[in-house]
Amino acid sequence: MLGLVLVFAMPFAWMLSTSLKTLPETMIFPPEWIPKHFVWNNFTKAWGSGPFLHYMTNSIIISIGILALQMLTIIPAAYAFARYRFRGSGLLFGVVMVTLMIPSQLIFLPVYLQLSAWKLLNTHLALILPFASSAFGIFLLRQAFKQVQEELLEAARLDSAKEWQIILKLMVPMVKPVLATFALFSFIAHWNDYFWPLVMTTDETARTLPLGIAKIREEEGVANWNVLMAGNMILVTPILIVFFFAQRHIIRAFVYTGVK
Incomplete structure (x- = not known):
């Protein structure tokens, strides 16, 4: 387990170490893990390389907007597939599963043309609407809903509960x-x-944080790896915070599935 943790933690540790180095220290071979001088100014340079607060706000709006729409669509869809048997339900669920095999890069052109016709390019909606549902989410929730005992639903219906x-x-x-x-x-x-x-x-109207990180340019023909890694630390920190608060639920999800 310790070896597995090291494998996954090493890239994050290296990114943090590089983000605190001077540019010459990033070129040293063999590399050194601990910087001789901690350069906190790299984060200031990364943040000041563009409107990062604007990028981060866009990322939050888009990520939460997508998640909210997905919850509105996948929950009733998964419930219907799990608890109802209607004509064509198997075929429809198969169609949903087939969409898992289609990468977004394959269908982006017709989606782009449609959003352009709706005049939604350079808006938050253009980045939210194409992901308003999730085949993976429907599949995951369907399996979870199927594990709930039918007697509980019948008891709720006897108490006049609506669907x-x-x-x-x-x-x-x-x-x-x-x-x-x-x-x-x-x-x-x-x-x-x-x-x-x-x-x-x-x-820049609706651009997100990953695009902002990509805009950190080279100076004098040399990649500023220390500033780039500082920008990437800014990018992953919210994810680490969300994971820290959600890990308890993730563990419970696996335990719940295993026990059932």
């Missing part, structure tokens, strides 16, 4: 760890997304 009440007051609280796990995966994926914001934006 939306069953979903919100019974099903969602019972699969809260799974929802938290999906929320974390979704947040990380869209917080780090570089391709879609690059395609859908041509100015």
Whole structure:
């Protein structure tokens, strides 16, 4: 376990170490893990290389907006696939699963043309609407909903509970760890997304933090790895904070699935 932790933690440790070095120290071979002088000014340079507060605000709006829409769509869809048998349900679920195999890079052109026709380019909606649902989220929640005993739903219906009440007051609280796990995966994926914001934006209006990091340019023909790593530390810090608060739910999700 310790070896596995080291494998995953080493890139973060190296990124932090590089972000605190001088530029000549980043070129030393063999590399040194501990900087001789801690250069905190690298973070100031990275933050001042562009409107980083604007980029971060856009990233927060877009990541949370996507997550909110996904919750509105995947929860009822997963409940329907898990608890109802209707004509064509198997085929529809198969279509949902097929979309997992289609990368966004393959369909970006027709989506781009449609959003352009709607005059939504360079807006937050252009980066939110294409991800308003998630096939992975539907699959994950469907499996969790299927594990809830049918007797609980029948008891709720006998108490005159409507379907939306069953979903919100019974099903969602019972699969809260799974929802938290999906929320974390979704947040990380869209917080780090570089391709879609690059395609859908041509100015600074709706550009996100990964694009801001990419704008840290070379000076005098030499890559400023220390400043770049400082920018990447700014990028990953919110993810680490979210993971710190969500890890308890992730563990419970795996335990819940394993016990059931």
